[in-house]
Amino acid sequence: MNHHHNHNPRILILGAGPTGLGAAYRLRELGYTNLLMVDRHPYLGGLAHSFTDPQGFTWDIGGHVMFSHYDYYDRVFDRLMGDHFTLNNRESWVRIAGTWVPYPFQNNIRYLPKDLAYECIAGVIKAQTVAGGVKDAIARAANFAEFCRAVFGPGICRHFMDPYNFKVWAHPLESMNKTWIGERVAVIDIDRALRNLVLGLDDYGWGPNNKFKFPLTGGTGEFYNRFGPVLKGSYNLNRNAVAIHISEKKIRFSDGSIEPYDILISTVPVDWLVNSLLVGHVPDLVRHQAARLLHSSGHMVGIGLRRDGGTPSSKCWMYFPESNCPFYRVTYLSNYSPHMTPDRDRYFSLLCETSASAHKPVNPATIVEDTIQGLINAGLLEPADRDAIVSTWHYHADYSYPVPSVERDDILADVIPWLERHSIYSRGRFGMWKYEVSNTDHSLMQGVELVNRLLLGQPEHTIGIVYKVTDDGMQHARGVTTMVTCGVVIILAQI
Template identity: 40%
Template sequence: MAVTIDSVPSTPGFSRSGTPTTRSSATSVAESDTLGEEAQDEEVHVETLVIGAGPTGLGAATRLDQLGRDYLIVDSAQTPGGLASTDITPEGFYFDVGGHVIFSHYAYFDDALNRALPNENDWSTHQRVSYVRSAGKWVPYPYQNNVSQLPLDLRVKCVDGLIEAAEQRALNPAYKPQNFDEWIVRNMGTGIADLFMRPYNFKVWGTPTTKMQCKWLGERVAAPNVRTVVRNALTMQTAGNWGPNATFRFPARGGTGGIWTAVSEQLPSTNFRLGQKSGSVRRVDAAQKVVEMGDGKRIRYDNLVSTMGLDGLLDRLETGPNELEAMQVAAKEGLVYSSTIILGIGIRGTRPDRIGDKCWLYFPEDDAPFYRATIFSNYSPYNTPDQSIKLPTLRRADPSLAFDQDAAKEGPYWSIMLEVCQSAEKPVNLDTLLEDTIRGAVSTELILPEDEIVSLYERRFDHGYPTPSLGRDTALASILPTLRDVYDIRSRGRFGSWKYECGNQDHSFMLGVEAVDNALFGTPEMTLHETDWVNGRPNVERRLQ
C-alpha cells in the first residue's frame, strides 16, 4: 500500500500546510492563559529544560545526565529522533526522513553512539559511491573534478570556464564573492555553473544561488584544481573520493532513527515527556522562566535549551514587547527555509547491475523532480523485508503495463529513497508528485518501466533545509545573543540555530552538549561560533566518560 504522512519536525512551531507558521503571539498567549490558570498547581521545576528530542536535544540530555544534573526533555513526537528519525511502511520497508549518514568530527559524539550501539554487528561501514546524472551520463561525485566523463562539447565548455575563472582570479586575487553564485563562477567557471551548480542547488534549496551567501561552504563544496581537471579531461580519468563523508557508517537495523532511539535509551525514561499534549510547547514565558505545555502543565526552569525552529520559538515567546518585536522582524527579514518531501519506492527483484553499489545520486536536470536519490537498500539488508515475505504488486513503474493484482509473491526486494524541495520560489504539485517522481525515476534509469512496485512512501517536512540566505547572519546576530544573554535561552540545532554548515548529526548533537556547558560553566560554544575550526580539527576532543 502507499503510505502518505503529512509531517512536521518533532519540535513544534510549523504548519502542516507547507507555508511558514504566522501565528500571532497574542493569539498563542490568549489560548494558553486559560490552560495556565487551570494548571497552576501542576508546576514542576528543573534546572535545565530541553525542548526537542532530536540529535541536539539528546546531546544536551546526554551531557546533563553525564554531569548528574537535574533536567527534563520534552518533544511533541512519540519517539525521539526529530529530523533524523526513520519510518517503516506496512510492507516492511524502512526509509529515513532524509539523506542521513554518520561521519564525525568529535570523539564525544563517537563515544555516545558506540555506547548506544556497542556491537560490531550494530554497524556497517561504506565507501561512498556517488554520481551526478548529467547529459545522460553518470558523472562521479564531485562533479567539478570529473567533467572528463561528459560528452566532448560539454567537457570543453567546463574546462574553458575553469580556465577563464582561473584567469579572472589572477587578475583580481583580492576580490571576495558577494554571494554563492559569484563564488561558483569565480571558482568553477560558467560551464560547471550552468550544467550543475546552479540548477542542482536551486533544486536543493528552492532559492537562486544569487540570493545565498557563500560563508557557509567550508568543507561542503570542493573547489576544483584546474590542472587536475584539465589533465583528467584529456586522459578521460576520474578523480578519487573527496569530502568528510567519503567513508561513513550506517546502523544495521532500524535506519538512522534507530541510532537516536538507542541513544535515548541510555537516559532515564523519567526525564522524558513525549507526545502531542504532554511534550508540545504552548508558551514560553521568558521573564518568569516558565514553559507551558500542551496539556496545560507548567515547567519552571533555570536554563532553557530549545531545539524547535527559531521562528516557532519566537511565535511562542512572551517577553518585553520591544525585544520580541525586534527579534521577530529580524527573523522575518533574514530567516529563509525550504520544505522537504521524502518519497520511497520498494521494488521486487534483485538489485540491478546498473545500480550496483551506488549510495546516493544527484539530479540537477529537469527530467526528474527530485534532487537526490539514495539506494537505501544498499545501506543495510534490513532496510527491506526478508525475501521470504510475500507481498502483492501495487503497480508497475509504468502504470499502463498490466500486472497480477491478486497474487502475493516473495522477494528479493530493493528500495530507493528520493528527496524533493518545495519553496515559495519552487512550487511543487503535491497531488501529482508521487507519480511525477516515479516517472522521473524511470526517465533517469533508476528503475525500469516493467519494475514491480510493492511499497510506496511519502512524507513532507515543512521545515527541511535552513537556507544560508544573504540576510541570515545579520538576523542570527540579533536574535541568538538576545535569547541567550537576556533570557537564558539557548536556541540550538538544525533550525534552532539556523546554520546549515553545522547541521549534520554530529554537529547537531554537539550543539546540545556545548549549549549545556555554556549554560552551566560559561564554556565557549565552538561548533556554533567556530564551525570551520571544528571541521578542520582531528577527532580528539573530550570523551564521554
C-alpha cells in the first residue's frame, strides 16, 4: 500500500466504540502495530458501553441484543467471552388498545378490539390488491410515509406504523427515505393474516431458533470491555479531539497534545466531523451537505424495582405506539441475565427508551417521572409499584438514531468520497449514517472490513448491504452470511 512513501502508515482511530474496536482488533490480528485508537470517554464501547449504578443494577444504553450475524463477529465473541454468556428466547410484543399483541403485529391483529382488527385487515387487503399491483405502488412511493401506506394500508398505519415510527425516529415519516428498508417488507401474506384473524390462530415471531446471546455479567458492555487487554498499548482513553488539520494530518486534543496520522479512521458523527473538527480547506458543498444530515437523540431511563420472585414476565422487549407514554420501547433487562440486578429473586429492571428532536421535544428534567407514569398508563406497573422503585437511572445520548432522510444517500455520495481523498475514512453508526447497517455487529464489521480493504485490498461488504425478506420475518443479506434483527412490521426499531 503506497501512502506517501510510507509502507507502514500510522493509522489513527477516532472513537473506541464497536467500529473503532473492530478496526483496532483486526489491525492487531494482522500483526499491524503502527496504530492508535483514542476516545474521549474513560471507557471502551461507546454507545455499547454498560453502567452499573450505586444500587447494583446494570444498564445498557438502549436495548442491545446479540443475534448471530457474521462468522467473524461470532469468532471474536467466542474468543473474548468463552462461555460467559446467557442464551435468551426472543419474545417481543406490541402494546396497543389496552392489550398485548404478539410480534409480528400484522400476523396477530386478532388480539385487537374487533373494530380495530377490521380496520387493519381491510386496509392491508386494499393495499395488497391495488390495481397495478403493490410493487408498483411501492415503486411510486416518494418517501417512507407513502411506502408504509402502500404496503400496510391506512389502518395499520394509523394505529401502529405512523405513531410508532414517529416515536422512534422523532422526525416526520415524509422526511425519511424508503431505501433503508431494502426489500424488507415488500409483501405481507394477506392469506396468513386473514386466516389467523378468522380462525383465531397464534403466530409468534419467536421460537426455538430465535435465541440471542447476552453477556452473563456486566451487560452488553462486558463484551466490548474485553477488547481492552487484547488491545493493550494501542489505545488511549480520556482524550477529546478538538481539531483535525487536514493538510498537516494532525489531530489536536483538548489537553493541547497533538497526534500525527497518515490514515484516519473516524467513527465520530460525520456531520460533527466535517463542521466542527476539520480545519483547513473543506469545500462549501461538503460542509453544507454534512450539515443536512438528520439524527435523533435518546433518553434511556432505567427503573429498578423490588419484587418477591424477581421479574414478573417472560417478555424481552415491548413496543409502544400510543401517546399515553413517552417511550417507544421497554426491555425487561433483568430477563437478559440473572446478574443485571442486585438479586434476581428480589428485584427486576425495566429499561425505557424515548427519542427526542426539534420535532419532538422531551424535557430531561421530567423524563424519569414521565417514564414512571407512562409505565403505569401502559399497564406495566401499578400505581402501588411506585413504592417498590429502588433505583432510577437516566442517560442522554445526543446522537441516538441516524435518520435515513430522503436526502441522506445524496449527502453521503458527496461527503464520504471527499473525506477518503484526504485519507479520512468515516465508518460506523454515525460515521456512515446508515441505520440499516448500524447494529453493534454491523458496526464492528465496518471497522474490520475497512482494515481488510486498506491492508489487503478486499472490498467492503457491510456498508452496501442489500436485504431480502424471509418467511419468518427475519432478514437475510444477499451475498453476506448475516441476519438483521428487525422483523417485517416493526420496521426497524430493534437496534
